[in-house]
Amino acid sequence: MARSTGDDAQALFHSLRSAYAATPKNLKIIDLYVAFAVFTALIQVVYMALVGSFPFNSFLSGFLSCIGTAVLAVCLRIQVNKENKEFKDLPPERAFADFVLCNLVLHLVIMNFLG
Amino acid sequence: MAASEASTATSFRHAFGGVLSFFILILIGVLAFSIRLFSVIKYESVIHEFDPYFNYRVTQFLTKNGIYDFWNWFDDRTWYPLGRVIGGTVYPGLTLTAGTLWWILNSLNIPLSVETVCVFTAPIFSAFASWATYLLTKEVKGAGAGLTAAVLLAMVPSYISRSVAGSYDNEAVAIFALIFTFFLYIKTLNTGSLFYATLNALSYFYMVCSWGGYTFIINLIPMHALLCIVTGRYSSRLYIAYAPLVVLGTLLAALVPVVGFNAVMTSEHFASFLVFIIIHVVALVYYIKGILSPKMFKVAVTLVLSAGLIVCFAVVAILVALVASSPTKGWSGRSLSLLDPTYASKYIPIIASVSEHQPPTWPSYFMDINVLAFLVPAGIIACFLPLSDASSFVVLYIVTSVYFSGVMVRLMLVLAPAACIMSGIALSEAFDTLTRSIKFQLPGNSGGNSEANAGDASSASAGALNDVIKADKAEETAKERPSRKSKKKEREPVEKPQRNPRNERKLLVLPFEASIVGIILLVMLGAFYVVHCVWAAAEAYSAPSIVLTSHSHDGLHVFDDFREAYAWLSHNTEVDDKVASWWDYGYQTTAMANRTVIVDNNTWNNTHIATVGTAMSSPEKAAWEIFNSLDVKYVLVVFGGLVGYPSDDINKFLWMVRIGGGVFPHIKEPDYLRDGQYRIDSQATSTMLNCLMYKLSYYRFVETDGKAFDRVRRTEIGKKNFKLTHFEEVFTTHHWMVRIYKLKPPKNRLRGKAKKSKSKTSSASSSKRSGKRTRNPWQ
Numbered sequence: 001m002a003r004s005t006g007d008d009a010q011a012l013f014h015s016l017r018s019a020y021a022a023t024p025k026n027l028k029i030i031d032l033y034v035a036f037a038v039f040t041a042l043i044q045v046v047y048m049a050l051v052g053s054f055p056f057n058s059f060l061s062g063f064l065s066c067i068g069t070a071v072l073a074v075c076l077r078i079q080v081n082k083e084n085k086e087f088k089d090l091p092p093e094r095a096f097a098d099f100v101l102c103n104l105v106l107h108l109v110i111m112n113f114l115g
Numbered sequence: 116m117a118a119s120e121a122s123t124a125t126s127f128r129h130a131f132g133g134v135l136s137f138f139i140l141i142l143i144g145v146l147a148f149s150i151r152l153f154s155v156i157k158y159e160s161v162i163h164e165f166d167p168y169f170n171y172r173v174t175q176f177l178t179k180n181g182i183y184d185f186w187n188w189f190d191d192r193t194w195y196p197l198g199r200v201i202g203g204t205v206y207p208g209l210t211l212t213a214g215t216l217w218w219i220l221n222s223l224n225i226p227l228s229v230e231t232v233c234v235f236t237a238p239i240f241s242a243f244a245s246w247a248t249y250l251l252t253k254e255v256k257g258a259g260a261g262l263t264a265a266v267l268l269a270m271v272p273s274y275i276s277r278s279v280a281g282s283y284d285n286e287a288v289a290i291f292a293l294i295f296t297f298f299l300y301i302k303t304l305n306t307g308s309l310f311y312a313t314l315n316a317l318s319y320f321y322m323v324c325s326w327g328g329y330t331f332i333i334n335l336i337p338m339h340a341l342l343c344i345v346t347g348r349y350s351s352r353l354y355i356a357y358a359p360l361v362v363l364g365t366l367l368a369a370l371v372p373v374v375g376f377n378a379v380m381t382s383e384h385f386a387s388f389l390v391f392i393i394i395h396v397v398a399l400v401y402y403i404k405g406i407l408s409p410k411m412f413k414v415a416v417t418l419v420l421s422a423g424l425i426v427c428f429a430v431v432a433i434l435v436a437l438v439a440s441s442p443t444k445g446w447s448g449r450s451l452s453l454l455d456p457t458y459a460s461k462y463i464p465i466i467a468s469v470s471e472h473q474p475p476t477w478p479s480y481f482m483d484i485n486v487l488a489f490l491v492p493a494g495i496i497a498c499f500l501p502l503s504d505a506s507s508f509v510v511l512y513i514v515t516s517v518y519f520s521g522v523m524v525r526l527m528l529v530l531a532p533a534a535c536i537m538s539g540i541a542l543s544e545a546f547d548t549l550t551r552s553i554k555f556q557l558p559g560n561s562g563g564n565s566e567a568n569a570g571d572a573s574s575a576s577a578g579a580l581n582d583v584i585k586a587d588k589a590e591e592t593a594k595e596r597p598s599r600k601s602k603k604k605e606r607e608p609v610e611k612p613q614r615n616p617r618n619e620r621k622l623l624v625l626p627f628e629a630s631i632v633g634i635i636l637l638v639m640l641g642a643f644y645v646v647h648c649v650w651a652a653a654e655a656y657s658a659p660s661i662v663l664t665s666h667s668h669d670g671l672h673v674f675d676d677f678r679e680a681y682a683w684l685s686h687n688t689e690v691d692d693k694v695a696s697w698w699d700y701g702y703q704t705t706a707m708a709n710r711t712v713i714v715d716n717n718t719w720n721n722t723h724i725a726t727v728g729t730a731m732s733s734p735e736k737a738a739w740e741i742f743n744s745l746d747v748k749y750v751l752v753v754f755g756g757l758v759g760y761p762s763d764d765i766n767k768f769l770w771m772v773r774i775g776g777g778v779f780p781h782i783k784e785p786d787y788l789r790d791g792q793y794r795i796d797s798q799a800t801s802t803m804l805n806c807l808m809y810k811l812s813y814y815r816f817v818e819t820d821g822k823a824f825d826r827v828r829r830t831e832i833g834k835k836n837f838k839l840t841h842f843e844e845v846f847t848t849h850h851w852m853v854r855i856y857k858l859k860p861p862k863n864r865l866r867g868k869a870k871k872s873k874s875k876t877s878s879a880s881s882s883k884r885s886g887k888r889t890r891n892p893w894q
Contacts, residue, residue, distance in 0.1 A: 008414045016415075019406040048331060056376060058370065068362040074398075076307050078304060078351045081406075086351060098309035102359060105313055109366045 030077045041066035044110045061113040068106045072099055132258075138263055140249060144242035147269035150649065151238040151279045154657035158236050163659035165699060167283035170209055171233050173201060177214045178229050184209075186372075192711040194723060195693050203372045204719070208292070208325030209285050212236065233802035237278040237287035244291040245269040248532060248539075250299035251815065254305055255498075255505040256540050257549065264539025269645070272651035273483035273531040279652070281659050283700035286528055289326030294532050296322050296332055297512070300356060301505045307352035307360070316363035323368045330383040331365065331529060335515060337390035339508045344397050348504060354398055358889065361391045379696070453522055471525040482651065483527050486644040487534040493539030497544045508537050545637060552630040572759050656770060661703070663760065674758065677703065680751070680853035683846050684708035686751060695742055697731070697764055697771065698724055704751070713745055721778065728775030731768070731780050731808045738807040742858055750856045754812045756825035756832075757851040763827065768808050769793055796830040804834045807842075811856055814839055819851070841868035 041063055048059050079087045079095035087095075099109075162171050177185040188201040217232040245265045253261035269273065279617035299315035302308075322330045340357045343349060365387070368378040371420070378384055404412050409543040480488055491513060494839065498506035514535040520530040625633070663674040685708045693711045694704055701715020714724045730741040742750065764771075769784075776782040787793060787801040794800075795809060803809060817823040817835040824831050839856075846855040 008172065009418060012411055012414050015407055015411045016403070023406075032335055057369070060376075060379060061366070064362055064366050068359070068366070071358045071362055072309070075312075075355045078355065079307070079309070084351060090307075096310070098313070101365075102309050104312045105317070106363055106366070109363070109370060113366060 024082070027077055027081060030073050030080070034073045034077075037066045037070040037073065043072070055115060057113055057115045061110045061115075065106065065110040069103065072102050072106070075099070120209075136258060136262060140265065141244060142251075143245050143262075143265050144270050146266070147242040147245045148238045150270060150652050151241060151275060153279070154659055155234070155654045158659055160231060160660060160719050161659050162230065162234060162283055163279070163281040163661065164284075167233075167281070169702040169716065170283050170285075172228065172702070172706040173709065174207060174210045174233055175214050175229055176193035177210055192705055193715050193717075194720065195711050195874045196715050197720065199719075203209055205370070205374055206285055206325055207628050208321060208328065209236070209283070209288050211324070212288050213283070233283045234281045236281050237282050240288050240291045241269070241274065241278045244274070244294055244532075247291060247294040247298055248535060251294055251301060254298060254301045254535050255509055255536070256543065260540045260543035261600065263542045264536045267487065267535040267644075268532060270648040271484060271487065271535055272648055272656065273527045275648070275652045276483070276656040277528050279657055285326045289322065289328060290528065290532065292318060292322035292325050293328070293332065293529070297508075300336060300360070300506060302351055303356040304504050307355050312355055313363070315356075316360055316367060319360065319364045320367035320370070320482075323374060325370050328529065329368070331519075333384055334386050335721060336360065337387045338515070339511050340394060340741045341390050342507060342511060343504060344394065346450055346507075348507075349397055349401065353504070354394060357394055358391065361387050378416060380577060383792055422436055428769065453519060459828045470521050474522060475520065475524040475527060479524065479527070482655070483533060484534045485647045486640055487538040490538035490541045490627035491534050493541035493545075497540050498537070509533065513537055542637065546634070548625065549630040549633045549637075552625040553627060555624050556627040586789070587618065674760075674847035674852065675851055676850050676852035678707065679848045680846065680855060684749070684855065686712055688845070690746040693746050694749045694751055695727060695730070695745070695747040697767060699767070700753065702753065713747060723776070725778035726773045729779045729782055732787070732806050733772045733805055733842045734776050734805045735810060735839065739858060748843070748858060750811065750858070752808065752811045752854050754851055754854055755827050756812070756816065757819055759826035760852055761827050763812075763852075764808060766827065771808065795828055795832050796824065797833045798834045809834070810837065810839060811842065811854060814844060814854075876892070
């Protein structure tokens with residue numbers, strides 16, 4: 001039982017890897033950006049757990065800015081992905097412009113809240 | 116040739132329709148604005164009620180001193196001696212909006228005063244709210260439904276009641292922000308555009324600035340996202356609509372000082388975070404499902420389920436423990452009183468005492484949304500055929516707002532837009548069906564179409580219209596079918612003897628005469644609605660409680676006593692004198708009389724209010740001691756016994772006793788009750804006849820008619836001739852509605868040694884006795 005589970009896990013891992021390797025390069029770049037943002041957020045949480053949460057607004061703005069850019073990058077990836085039928089007539093330049101605008105608003109708010 | 120002609124004809128028709136819609140919208144805006152002007156015409160352009168006076172005072176401060184001083188304002192003229200941090204405790208949206216409007220108008224050299232701008236802010240924003248309703252309903256069902264919903268919202272009495280000209284309160288702009296935020300959410304959901312998601316977050320920010328009811332939005336949208344996920348309607352547009360809103364919305368909400376860190380720490384916002392996590396899990400699952408083959412996906416599912424569930428349980432257990440450790444489970448008192456309607460009356464008497472927080476009566480539903488109460492169920496059915504993301508959202512909106520409106524009268528206001536949207540959809544569908552029937556059966560058109568649809572009245576649409584077309588019921592029930600797709604048809608004596616086994620979905624067509632009668636009846640229904648709305652706006656909701664009128668056989672009497680009293684205060688007292696009254700009048704006193712008050716309508720400090728309540732319930736000497744310790748110079752009471760004004764302080768007295776008794780146990784409510792009732796006649800208890808409120812209300816009242824008959828309580832009072840020892844009357848208004856008293860200064864000399872030793876022995880004996888009784892902390 002455990003052996004077949006292990007085999008299953010390995011087979012799953014292989015198929016995931018091969019399927020992911022087939023994604024286009026621009027989407028992989030966006031994925032890397034998302035992973036970096038989430039990693040930065042995790043580092044901030046660990047730091048806050050070590051050092052304490054004062055001033056709380058700084059922690060909140062830093063943490064939410066990482067999560068925010070991750071979410072927005074995922075939205076960009078959804079809109080730029082060619083396999084996505086719903087967005088096939090949305091030009092990628094428009095998607096990127098929306099992404100930049102939303103990031104602008106997000107960072108304006110962050111800088112105001114940073115304190 | 117024919118095709119291009121047809122297409123130009125269609126485009127011409129579309130252009131004509133567009134222009135017509137534009138003009139209709141302008142007319143709707145004008146209608147929404149002008150129906151709210153009754154109070155300005157009947158009385159004057161004055162600010163109404165109590166809360167708007169505070170907003171008006173804050174706006175005055177903003178326009179005079181600029182935004183930085185406003186943001187950092189510490190107000191030392193209320194809640195003496197505590198003061199109030201205005202910048203951190205007020206929802207700035209309304210004042211900033213009116214201030215900006217005033218500044219723009221003044222820089223264009225249109226010199227409107229701040230008061231005028233404040234009075235007319237609400238009608239202007241109700242016009243905007245109607246346009247926002249048009250946009251929202253257009254996204255859900257189409258332009259026709261949008262126009263109908265907009266015109267219904269322009270006139271619905273529930274919304275008029277909180278946004279007449281002069282009602283300068285948070286809801287005036289908040290309802291517009293609410294509808295606009297919902298519109299942008301639905302637009303993002305329908306188009307999947309990140310641009311609209313950004314606008315949605317900014318509109319949500321405006322809503323958070325304006326009203327405490329923003330928690331409704333941040334709980335309704337996650338509920339809808341969860342509903343979409345659970346019913347299998349998850350799509351990437353839902354992710355784009357929801358996830359950026361949560362992150363940006365939380366940040367923007369935390370920017371507003373009133374909300375601050377509550378945006379991440381209180382239970383009102385936890386629903387959004389929970390659904391945020393859920394939607395990410397779902398998105399990941401869909402993504403993996405997309406890139407794996409079905410066999411491998413099954414393997415992944417079994418693996419994840421076994422390992423992931425353990426982790427999940429651990430995390431959930433930690434969260435639950437964290438939340439349950441706080442006594443209110445993280446919810447604020449106001450939210451708890453919404454979820455559990457009996458909470459406030461048990462634990463927080465101040466919330467229970469506000470009349471707007473009582474549950475509404477059944478007739479008030481008909482008064483406030485009138486005909487819409489019948490049309491809403493039809494609209495709900497229409498939303499289900501077909502069901503889309505947007506229509507499931509409005510169904511969820513109406514269901515939740517009906518529940519909350521049943522908890523508090525004040526929240527009927529949140530029900531009004533939902534009811535208008537639903538009714539607009541219902542009416543529009545009804546008109547669509549009826550006019551389509553007429554068009555198909557007009558003499559020029561009937562040739563090719565008669566066989567298709569003439570006699571088929573399907574029950575689905577007819578059932579939906581049954582609430583509306585009551586007179587046609589007899590005709591239509593004869594034609595009802597149990598199901599639209601049924602192949603069996605019953606014989607109908609009235610119809611043509613044609614049988615079409617139907618396989619495809621046919622358009623619904625009703626008989627010609629029925630359609631005409633139906634349209635006439637619908638128009639009459641609309642006419643009844645309009646008549647009721649105009650009546651409600653003119654008679655019921657246009658009273659500026661600061662000025663009262665009554666009609667008698669010799670004409671119109673105007674009771675302007677409140678402003679008379681505040682004007683007297685502002686002209687005849689020193690600038691730094693403190694005035695004590697019950698908290699209802701605090702805002703008006705600071706705004707109109709410009710004097711420092713002890714407690715006001717913000718009711719943020721229960722102990723301070725309880726102190727004033729105790730003073731009003733105590734005998735004269737004890738009350739004098741309390742007021743003297745607070746540096747009070749003048750005491751103001753409102754008395755309606757001479758003219759029959761029912762909202763006076765004697766009628767509010769039970770709350771003074773209850774709130775005071777809640778903090779100072781030496782005030783016991785049974786001391787004031789005779790047979791379980793508060794009485795002021797000869798059967799009243801001696802505690803009642805000696806308390807300050809009784810004495811200040813009825814001092815010299817016997818001089819008015821010799822018998823001291825109280826017109827509100829409808830009896831003669833108990834103690835008629837008495838003198839005041841520690842207070843002196845300084846002003847009583849024309850109709851005795853407001854009475855102002857001054858604290859007498861303490862005597863300079865006590866009467867020699869005898870008085871001193873007497874007071875020593877009495878204090879020694881009283882300290883022995885007080886071991887048994889609860890100590891009065893003021894003596």
